[in-house]
Amino acid sequence: MQNFDYCTPTRLIFGQGVVEKLPEVMSQYGKKILFTYGGGSIKKLGLYDKVKELLKDFEMVELSGIQPNPKYDPSVLEGVKLCKENDVDVILSVGGGSVLDCSKAIAAGAKYDGDPWDLISYKAKAQAALPIVDIITLAATGSEYDPGGVISRTETNDKIGYIDPLLYPAVSFLDPTYTFTVSKKQTAAGCADAMNHIMEQYFCEDSTFLNDGFMEAALKSLMANTKKCLENPEDYTARAEMMLCCTYGCNRIYSLGNSQSGWPCHGMEHALSAYYDITHGEGLAIITPRWMQHILSEKTVGRFVKYGVNVFGIDSNQDKFAIAEQAIDATYQFFASINIPMHLKEVGIDESRIDEMAHHVAENEGLENAWVPLLEKDIADIFRASL
Amino acid sequence: MQNFDYCTPTRLIFGQGVVEKLPEVMSQYGKKILFTYGGGSIKKLGLYDKVKELLKDFEMVELSGIQPNPKYDPSVLEGVKLCKENDVDVILSVGGGSVLDCSKAIAAGAKYDGDPWDLISYKAKAQAALPIVDIITLAATGSEYDPGGVISRTETNDKIGYIDPLLYPAVSFLDPTYTFTVSKKQTAAGCADAMNHIMEQYFCEDSTFLNDGFMEAALKSLMANTKKCLENPEDYTARAEMMLCCTYGCNRIYSLGNSQSGWPCHGMEHALSAYYDITHGEGLAIITPRWMQHILSEKTVGRFVKYGVNVFGIDSNQDKFAIAEQAIDATYQFFASINIPMHLKEVGIDESRIDEMAHHVAENEGLENAWVPLLEKDIADIFRASL
Structure with a gap:
């Protein structure tokens, strides 16, 4: 700690x-x-x-x-x-x-x-x-x-x-x-933004049982309540719980005592919305599973296993990398299920400025110090995998 | 909410x-x-x-x-x-x-x-x-x-x-x-105090998925880390996580948006330690399972099921009252396992002032407004069951 x-x-x-x-x-x-x-x-x-x-x-x-x-x-x-x-x-x-x-x-x-x-x-x-x-x-x-x-x-x-x-x-x-009148698109994007805030704190070297449980509960709550909000935009209880989960997002209360992650998805997404003015939460949802896939390794697999088992209920009696792959896929599928466009091309971003954006991120976001360090080539690879 | x-x-x-x-x-x-x-x-x-x-x-x-x-x-x-x-x-x-x-x-x-x-x-x-x-x-x-x-x-x-x-x-x-030099007795009593702070917020009419998950994680963390602290008093990570779980105890952050419970165990324990100057956490540990047993009913059983399944991993494929009874027993057994004296007689309290204390609590602690209202007779019954 x-x-x-x-x-x-x-x-x-x-x-x-x-x-x-x-x-x-x-x-x-x-x-x-x-x-x-x-x-x-x-x-x-x-x-x-x-x-x-x-x-x-x-x-x-x-x-x-x-x-x-x-x-x-x-x-x-x-x-x-x-x-x-x-x-x-x-x-x-x-x-x-x-x-x-x-x-x-x-x-x-x-x-x-x-x-x-x-x-x-x-x-x-x-x-x-x-x-x-x-x-x-x-x-x-x-x-x-x-x-x-x-x-x-x-x-x-x-x-x-x-x-x-x-x-x-x-x-x-x-x-x-x-928030009853917030559109389905913005409700989903808000959920993705808040979920990514939590993932940026969850995926790190050193967390606690307390923080993990708090964040896992928030992720599950956001998924369940966002679905309810999309089905019935005036569901007060669902809107309220979603609001509180979001409020804690960048306050550090989810992860006091955790080691720093470097918030890599936010660092990368900032370039996407700076260059193309896309919806921040959508950019995060698109990048997140590709970033997960990129950083999955012997060093990180344990966190993905915990995430997969506790957030998505994936059967823990499997090979750890199988669990991790299923967790990454479940993340993608959840975002897709709330109708977030899951490819950069769908939000108007093509290959043309990928390298320029990756360079910008590498120069400005300090992601060489992230939990899994990201250099310019890593960032470009993640962007390309997101196309 | x-x-x-x-x-x-x-x-x-x-x-x-x-x-x-x-x-x-x-x-x-x-x-x-x-x-x-x-x-x-x-x-x-x-x-x-x-x-x-x-x-x-x-x-x-x-x-x-x-x-x-x-x-x-x-x-x-x-x-x-x-x-x-x-x-x-x-x-x-x-x-x-x-x-x-x-x-x-x-x-x-x-x-x-x-x-x-x-x-x-x-x-x-x-x-x-x-x-x-x-x-x-x-x-x-x-x-x-x-x-x-x-x-x-x-x-x-x-x-x-x-x-x-x-x-x-x-x-x-x-x-x-x-906290490395805190005695085993005080470490256990501190754990019981903190766990009861959480239970006082958990057992209520209206909670959220977020708060439940946060509190369940804290309860599990307190139990696991207290055991580690008792085994190795200088386990920094265990002492640190225990400390943070305790710090949140009465701050309301565990239960923002929950309905009020009335903090019944604290209301009752205050009389025990006022009359007999016992260790607060021990008094709480003794009362808690007896209070749980006293309030278990069709109205409350759902909360006990959630608590039993999520905190103690009790098999959810059973009759709801069976799960609740096992949850109450697991609570008792945990406190006993960290060597808390689990009977009032063991901390020097006998029958003689039970009615006087129950009257004092009924007059001063407002427990007629608790989630499950407690009147003077209820309080005396819980005290007697704790002897």
């Missing part, structure tokens, strides 16, 4: 109707709010009007149009400008993980005098950040319970995971009913 | 050697420290000298002699007096959960003008508390990661669980090597 230093100060307010507490919560942080959101989905939900009504006594500035794979330019830059011009006290992020990730970069940039990219690219260290409150409308990224965000800079094909303890949300509101 | 509102601001610094960070951590909270501890165990460990050396640049006032089942008079009262007289900035609690529980009551009392018992007995609400830093030397109570403490007042046979969000430790240091 490895040493760790862990603190998550975020307050989770979870359940149907909890958004009614918004005015009381926001008043702890000030009067001037930057209200961030994406496209029209929160308006369709009635949540936009609800927030405006609940916060009618506050001063609100709005930043809308934040996209999936949120962009440094214009979203982060515009948000920082709005915060500085309006002397904003607190950011209210309403939407999915992309809106929240963008809001985190804005929160740090608003308290920094230079170019916010300095912070995101770790050229400078933030000394302060605006507090963030969020209302999450999509179960996926876990951004509501972690100190990180992923920001894309289109001009350089960069997609960077920006992490700073200053960026834990102060308060996250999670009402599963706001 | 139930609504919840959850926040744990405590920082966990976990692993071998982490206490070296103590000066840096303490300096965030001030210069004047109340250093609380129990008997001689931290001196035998060398931890007393280590703390004094590390904090030689701070002003230290000491409160020693804090007992298991910590006492309001003298410990809490003395601690409050020392804090007020010396204008203490922060409390450093070094020892097990009893020292920390006592330190929490002191932390609240130090910022309160009246009788600290007003706070503990909920006659008044604390408006502030001193920050608390702790070094835990016993894996058991989980006090290092929760906002509660249990305080005994001998003159009235009261043993009260005092909970206030102000009382989350600011920082908890957990170095498993400090």
Whole structure:
């Protein structure tokens, strides 16, 4: 078991109707709010009007149009400008993980005098950040319970995971009913994202019985509850449990004391969605079984056996590599069963930029230090196997 | 799934050697420290000298002699007096959960003008508390990661669980090597305490697949690792995993979204250790299987089946009540196998005050609202079955 230093100060307010507490919560942080959101989905939900009504006594500035794979330019830059011009006290992020990730970069940039990219690219260290409150409308990224965000800079094909303890949300509101209208495609992609967050922590050199059991339960829960959500989008219990499994995703609580894995699938997927702007969860689902196949070896097979037996109920009375192969296949088949396109070609990615992306990942993601180190050739091989 | 509102601001610094960070951590909270501890165990460990050396640049006032089942008079009262007289900035609690529980009551009392018992007995609400830093030397109570403490007042046979969000430790240091010298008796009692914390959350009307899997993994981990600790007290990995399982015990993370159980075994055990000052974990181990037997019914049998199959691997192809009975027996046998005395008579409790204790519990612990309501007669029956 490895040493760790862990603190998550975020307050989770979870359940149907909890958004009614918004005015009381926001008043702890000030009067001037930057209200961030994406496209029209929160308006369709009635949540936009609800927030405006609940916060009618506050001063609100709005930043809308934040996209999936949120962009440094214009979203982060515009948000920082709005915060500085309006002397904003607190950011209210309403939407999915992309809106929240963008809001985190804005929160740090608003308290920094230079170019916010300095912070995101770790050229400078933030000394302060605006507090963030969020209302999450999509179960996926876990951004509501972690100190990180992923920001894309289109001009350089960069997609960077920006992490700073200053960026834990102060308060996250999670009402599963706001996820009832999430499309089947996004529900499935959210499940794949959350499952991969767990796999990135599960597949490592040193884990504990406790963490393995916690993560295996979460993986099984995500699979079972996602199926229920796809069959009946208004199944409150299934939406709620899926939401909580996702919330823990990047918080480290699943794996305190585990050795580092290097999060290889995320490192690779960042290039796919930076170059092609695909749905993050779909990119992860496509890569994951090919990465598993690539790293399967005498060193890693034990973890695959545990995963296969405990998550998929594969018969343990078989050759260990047979169990591992069945586990990898079961992973693929699950993603396929929730209608995720399982080939890069199906999401518009062909052979043409594979080598360029592999080079970019090898240069920027540090995967030579992953549990099973991945060099440029490994990454290209995994991409090609995913075509 | 139930609504919840959850926040744990405590920082966990976990692993071998982490206490070296103590000066840096303490300096965030001030210069004047109340250093609380129990008997001689931290001196035998060398931890007393280590703390004094590390904090030689701070002003230290000491409160020693804090007992298991910590006492309001003298410990809490003395601690409050020392804090007020010396204008203490922060409390450093070094020892097990009893020292920390006592330190929490002191932390609240130090910022309160009246009788600290007003706070503990909920006659008044604390408006502030001193920050608390702790070094835990016993894996058991989980006090290092929760906002509660249990305080005994001998003159009235009261043993009260005092909970206030102000009382989350600011920082908890957990170095498993400090638990190497914990006796077999205390190791087993700590395991029983932690297992019961989990059972108090597991046995309820409404749980989730995620929480069940997390708790089942923790129960299995506690059983397996306690056996390893008893065989080899210096098994770092086993001590470390046991410590983390215990730390989560009363933090609610095991059961976010579960319905309330009412913590019936703790409610009953509080009377046993208030009247007879027995070891809390032993009292819990004795009561637990008798309580299980008492509440087994058509309403509850499903939970016992899940528990029996998933925690003890009992064959699921049997009558549900047969599985439940085997699960209860396996619980008893596990505690017996780690040499916990499994009858009240073995810890010095006879028939004489059973009715008085049952009356006290019925009056004070609210167990009429437990998952399976317990009235005075039920409590007396469970006590008698435990003799």
